[in-house]
Amino acid sequence: MLISQYDDTYASFREQVRRFAKEKVAPFAAKVDDEARPPLEAYQASLDLGLPGLPFSEAFGGQEGDVFTQIITVEELARVCASTATTISTCWIMMLVQRFGTDAQKEMIIPPVVRGEHRSAWGLTEPKGGSDLMGVVTSAKRTETGWLLNGTKRFITNGGWADWYLIFARTEADKFGIFLVSKDDAGVSFGAPERKMGLRGSPTSDVILENCEIPLDRVIGDPAKGGDYIRAGLLASRLKYAAHGLGIAQGALDEAIAYTQQREQFGRPIADFQMIKGMVADMAMKVEAGRTMLMHAATLVVNQLPDAKKYASMAKVLCTDAAMSVATDAVQLHGGYGFLKDYPVERMLRDAKVTQIWEGTNQIQRLMIAKDVYKR
Structure with a gap:
């Protein structure tokens, strides 16, 4: 059951x-x-x-x-x-x-x-690789007293603001580990904060590791099984990134509904116009389709069913594509006002774009989905 x-x-x-x-x-x-x-x-x-x-x-x-x-x-x-x-x-x-x-x-x-005393981040993406997770070049070499880390992690959420970082690094030719790195460790530095189009309230920067030596007990589990750990973590996190896109889509729809009900043209609210109703209906369907797929994917994940990975990817694509589409239409429905920072939809549109890119681009997600479809 x-x-x-x-x-x-x-x-x-x-x-x-x-x-x-x-x-x-x-x-x-x-x-x-x-x-x-x-x-x-x-x-x-x-x-x-x-x-x-x-x-x-x-x-x-x-x-x-x-x-x-x-x-x-x-x-x-x-x-x-x-x-x-x-x-x-x-x-x-x-x-x-x-x-x-x-x-x-x-x-x-x-x-x-x-307790909120420490903040977290993880270091996966690198300057020459995002979707190719197993192509990381950051290295972790075993020493007599610990692990020596070298490499650069890019686009790190909470970079420079977090206290602890989970760093994904290559320990052998085709093996990887996950390491606990403190912002206070010698050899850790941070790039300048990224100047982003959206999510401007989320700190993002490079995490730079230059001969950063950490104690032996800072490796998570088996230093050769980090890839397995990351894949297990990504399955659940993909759902959260889908939810992130869904939230933006729902918020943009909320704003569009409120605005079209109070904005009047030709003596009546623009919500009375058929074309406006058609746009809002399409937006609502995209939001609800994304939510239904997300809840279904979450059910499969919780029950540890074989199709969980495929449906998690589907949810990520549907919800984040909905975020971009619904936010774009919400700006359109606001007319010229949607182009102003005084209205939340302008921010929501900028925030929406990255949801199609991070946690595996939607193009990569589609390839993963298609691979599973052909396999079955």
Whole structure:
């Protein structure tokens, strides 16, 4: 019997997060974007709900939130501020430590993250590789006293702002490990903050490792099985990135509905016009199709079914394509006002674009989907 995603518990949780997003996140969204700085107010307020610690074990102060509560949280936060959704959900990458780390690593890393004392990031992408994860050139060499890391990680979310980094590095010719690197370790430096089109409130920079030597006990699990660990983590995180796109799409639709009902032309609200209704209907269908696919994919992941990977990729494509399409139409429905920073849809359109690129571009996702379809 499949574990169901539809019950009163999840509905109540969604309402709680939605209320938090409207009251504690939305009021700062435009300011965070304009000033291109982390969403400090929302991040601090999120600690009261325990959102940074949502998926972690209660033994470490977390809430043991499952996949559904995680994607609901990301969707509702991204609905009003994509940067806040990114910043908070990036804390959850330390679930790899909970799944594969030692007891000592768990005690060192997870409780401070849950309490908001430490922030997290992971280092996968490199200057010459994004989708080709196994093509990384960052190296980790075993020494008598530890591991020596050399390489550059690019486009790192929370780069320079996080305290701990999960660095994916090559340990042998075709083997990889995941290493815990502190921002205070010798040999760690950060590039200048990236000047981005969207998600301006999410810090992004290079993480540079130059003869960075860390203790032996900073490797997660088996230093030859990092690729397996990352693939396991990416399956769940792909759902969260899909939820991120879905939240932007829903937020843009919300804004379009509100604006077209109050904007008048020719003596009546433009929501009365047939062409406007047609556009809004198409936008709503894209949002709901994405949400249905995402919930289905999450159900497969929770139940550990074979098709989970394929449907997670489908959800990522549908939800993030919806984000770009719906945000574009929302700007169109606002007319000239949609081109102004005074209206949230301008920010949402800029934020939407990266969702089609990160976590495996949508072109790569389509190749993975097609491969599975032909295989079957």
